Structures are given as structure tokens and as C-alpha cells.
Amino acid sequence: MKTRLFVLAATMMATSPALADVKSGVEAWSRGDYPSAVAQWRAPATAGDADAQFNLGQAYKLGRGVPADQAQAVDWFRKAAAQNHPQAIDNYALALFQDGKKADALPWLEKSVARDEKRTELVLGTMLFNGDGVPRDWTRAYALVTRSSQQGLPQGSQTLAQMDKYIPEAQRQQGITLAQQIEARARSTNVAPPPAVAAAEPGARPSPPRAAQTSTRPGTSYAQPGRSEQRERPEQAERPTRASAPTPQARPAPARIAPAKPAPVRAAAPQASGGAWRIQLGAFANDANARSLWSRVGARVSGTPSFARSGNITRLQASGFASKAEAQRACTRAGSGCAVIPR
Numbered sequence: 325m326k327t328r329l330f331v332l333a334a335t336m337m338a339t340s341p342a343l344a345d346v347k348s349g350v351e352a353w354s355r356g357d358y359p360s361a362v363a364q365w366r367a368p369a370t371a372g373d374a375d376a377q378f379n380l381g382q383a384y385k386l387g388r389g390v391p392a393d394q395a396q397a398v399d400w401f402r403k404a405a406a407q408n409h410p411q412a413i414d415n416y417a418l419a420l421f422q423d424g425k426k427a428d429a430l431p432w433l434e435k436s437v438a439r440d441e442k443r444t445e446l447v448l449g450t451m452l453f454n455g456d457g458v459p460r461d462w463t464r465a466y467a468l469v470t471r472s473s474q475q476g477l478p479q480g481s482q483t484l485a486q487m488d489k490y491i492p493e494a495q496r497q498q499g500i501t502l503a504q505q506i507e508a509r510a511r512s513t514n515v516a517p518p519p520a521v522a523a524a525e526p527g528a529r530p531s532p533p534r535a536a537q538t539s540t541r542p543g544t545s546y547a548q549p550g551r552s553e554q555r556e557r558p559e560q561a562e563r564p565t566r567a568s569a570p571t572p573q574a575r576p577a578p579a580r581i582a583p584a585k586p587a588p589v590r591a592a593a594p595q596a597s598g599g600a601w602r603i604q605l606g607a608f609a610n611d612a613n614a615r616s617l618w619s620r621v622g623a624r625v626s627g628t629p630s631f632a633r634s635g636n637i638t639r640l641q642a643s644g645f646a647s648k649a650e651a652q653r654a655c656t657r658a659g660s661g662c663a664v665i666p667r
Contacts, residue, residue, distance in 0.1 A: 346376045353379070358389030369400065377404035378412045385415075394419075405432065414441055421447055426457035437468065440510030446472040446480050453487060462491045466499025470609055471506050485613040489661060493607040493637070500609050500636045599646030602665040603627070603655050607639045614640040624657040641665065 349364030362383050369376035381400035384393045398419045404412030417432035433451075436444035449468030452461045466487055472480030488496070605621065608614040611631060618629050618640055627642030645651040648664060655662035 346373060346379070349376070349379060353388075358383065360389075362389035369403075372403075372407075374404040374407040374409040374412065377401075377407075378409050378415075381412065381415065410436075410439060414444055417444055418447065426451070430457065439513075440471060440475075440506055442472045442475040442477045442480065445469065446477060446483060450483060453491075462487075463495050463498045463502060466491055466496055466609075467502035467506060470499060470503040473610065474503070474507070481610065481612075484610060485616060488606060488608050488610075488613050488617075496607065496609060497637065599644060599650070601645035601648055601651040602641050602643040603645070603651050603658070603662055604665055605640045605642065605658055605662050607637045609636060609638075611638045614638045621658045625654045627654060 345364045345368050349361040352358075352364060353361035362380065365376040365379045365383070369380045377400045381397045381404065383389050384397035384400065386392065398416065401412045401416040401419060405416040413432055414436045417429050417436050420426075420429035420432065430448075433444050433448045437448050445468040448458075449465045449472065450456070451458050452465035452468070454460070466484075469480055469484050469487060473484045474480075491499070603625070605625070606614065606617060608617075611633065614631050618631075622629060622642075625642055627644045630641045630643065632639045632641065642654065645654060651664045655664060
């Protein structure tokens with residue numbers, strides 16, 4: 325027993341200075357003294373401290389306190405991810421995806437997504453939609469991108485609007501149900517970080533606990549159907565963990581959804597005649613996406629729009645067509661996804 329107690333005490337004495345160095349480095353980083361922060365983290369990172377390894381990856385990623393070196397950044401993220409450091413897993417997964425190593429990225433993306441991480445949910449969701457390196461799964465794709473959107477990631481909302489044009493309503497509803505299960509599981513398993521954390525940037529306020537977080541400040545572009553990458557803004561970084569620095573985000577290469585064949589464009593659409601026939605242009609998890617679609621096709625379709633909310637779905641419909649044939653012509657002008665509703 326005495327021997328065991330002695331070993332435990334010796335272990336605590338050996339690890340405490342490393343922890344102190346990591347925290348001191350975070351304090352220096354928060355003051356903007358990046359060279360001092362890097363100097364504090366170097367020894368514990370080399371000794372295997374995951375937080376220090378993650379922080380060094382941040383420094384090399386952002387080029388603060390050391391010259392920017394993406395290869396070294398990824399290598400430090402890899403070492404910390406191997407020790408299950410959550411933010412390192414996120415960054416390492418995204419870095420592998422960015423480098424086109426999708427097979428290598430996939431297990432790390434899955435680990436990150438299991439924590440309901442909005443950035444990797446968007447990337448993996450887009451991969452699942454496209455069947456890009458994984459079997460196509462539109463239900464899970466819609467669920468993951470829905471969670472990304474619900475957590476405030478703008479690119480998630482944009483991608484969800486694209487998916488709404490392709491995924492059938494039944495699969496979208498299944499995806500919404502799955503997204504609710506993902507959220508409930510995340511709320512029951514995620515815990516708030518320890519209180520002794522550094523601010524994301526000098527002078528910045530700490531972010532709220534993850535389980536209650538509803539928005540993010542993304543520092544990267546994401547895979548979006550039919551959209552080009554946006555510039556990375558490395559000054560925006562997420563909350564650090566136990567004694568860690570801000571998280572720069574690796575920028576994944578875009579995965580694209582093949583665009584649908586455009587609907588025929590005509591000089592002027594005939595006006596609806598006030599009849600009892602209706603058409604439905606789509607069903608959406610996000611009401612804003614329904615209104616956005618009407619703003620694009622309303623002039624061609626004519627008719628009177630309605631945005632009927634039922635549960636988690638908004639159905640965009642247009643009424644006022646005198647006959648089934650007139651309603652069908654309006655659907656043709658609207659493009660794919662439109663259906664005539666029987667009287």
C-alpha cells in the first residue's frame with residue numbers, strides 16, 4: 325500500500341508542472357504573447373500532453389509564435405487526436421478531408437460527429453449525400469446537415485436548402501427525426517469544459533457550454549453542393565478545452581452535388597385563374613428555405629402561395645388554378661419536385 329501511494333504521489337509531482345506550463349501558456353496566449361505560449365507548451369507537448377500538443381497545432385496553423393507550418397500543425401493535431409482530444413479530432417478529421425484523404429478522414433469524422441460537432445456533421449453529411457467515399461445515405465445526410473444548420477452554421481443552412489431540392493419528403497422527415505435523436509443523445513452525454521479555460525482570443529468572452537450552445541463562429545469553408553469555397557478566417561476560433569488555445573479550422577475541399585437540369589424559363593407566366601386546383605412545390609425543415617424557393621420560382625408559377633407548417637415541416641403550396649392541366653403547366657414551369665394536389 326505504501327508503495328502504491330508513493331508511486332501515485334510521484335506521478336502527481338511529475339505531471340503537475342506540465343499542467344502548470346500548459347495553463348501558463350494559455351494565459352500568455354490570451355495576452356497575445358504567442359512566443360511565450362509556444363515556449364510553455366513545447367516541453368509538455370513533446371512529453372505527450374494532449375492539450376499542449378493541440379495548442380502547438382493551433383500555433384503552427386495560425387502562424388502565431390512560430391512560422392505558419394500546416395504540416396507540423398496537422399502532425400500535432402494527429403498526436404493529440406490519438407489521445408482522444410476532442411478538438412484535435414475535429415481538426416485532424418477536417419485536415420485529412422482537405423488533403424483528399426477521405427478514407428483516412430472517415431473514422432475521425434465519425435468520432436467527431438458522435439459528439440454532435442457541427443462542422444464535421446456538415447462535411448460527413450455532404451459526403452453521405454454525394455456517396456463520396458461512403459455509401460450514399462440521404463436520410464442520415466439530411467439529419468447531420470440539419471444538426472449543423474440547427475446549431476447556427478450558415479453553410480449548413482445553405483447546404484440544407486440544396487438538399488431540399490433533391491431528397492424526397494419521406495426521407496427528409498426521417499432525417500429530421502434522426503436529427504432530434506442525435507441532439508437528445510448529445511445533450512445527455514456532452515459535459516461542460518472545466519472552468520479554468522482560456523478565452524478563444526485575447527479579450528474575447530468564453531463560449532457557453534457546448535450542450536447549450538446554439539451558434540458558432542466558423543473559421544473555415546465547408547463542402548456545399550454547387551458552391552465554391554469561401555476564404556478561411558483564422559482569427560475566428562472555437563473555445564479551448566482544459567488548458568488549450570483557440571481552434572483554427574482546417575478547410576475541407578468542396579464536395580459538389582450534381583446540379584439539376586434547369587427548368588425551362590419563359591418570358592411571362594400566365595396568371596392563375598382563381599380556380600380550386602393547387603400545387604405543392606416542396607416540403608422543408610426550414611421555413612426560410614420554402615420562402616426562398618418561392619422568391620425564385622413564384623414569378624414563373626403564378627398562383628397564391630401558402631406556407632403551411634405541420635410539425636417540423638413547412639409545405640410550400642400555390643393555389644388558384646382552374647384545372648388540373650393548368651396546375652400541371654405551373655408545375656412544369658416550377659421545375660422538379662412540384663406536384664399537383666387533387667381537388
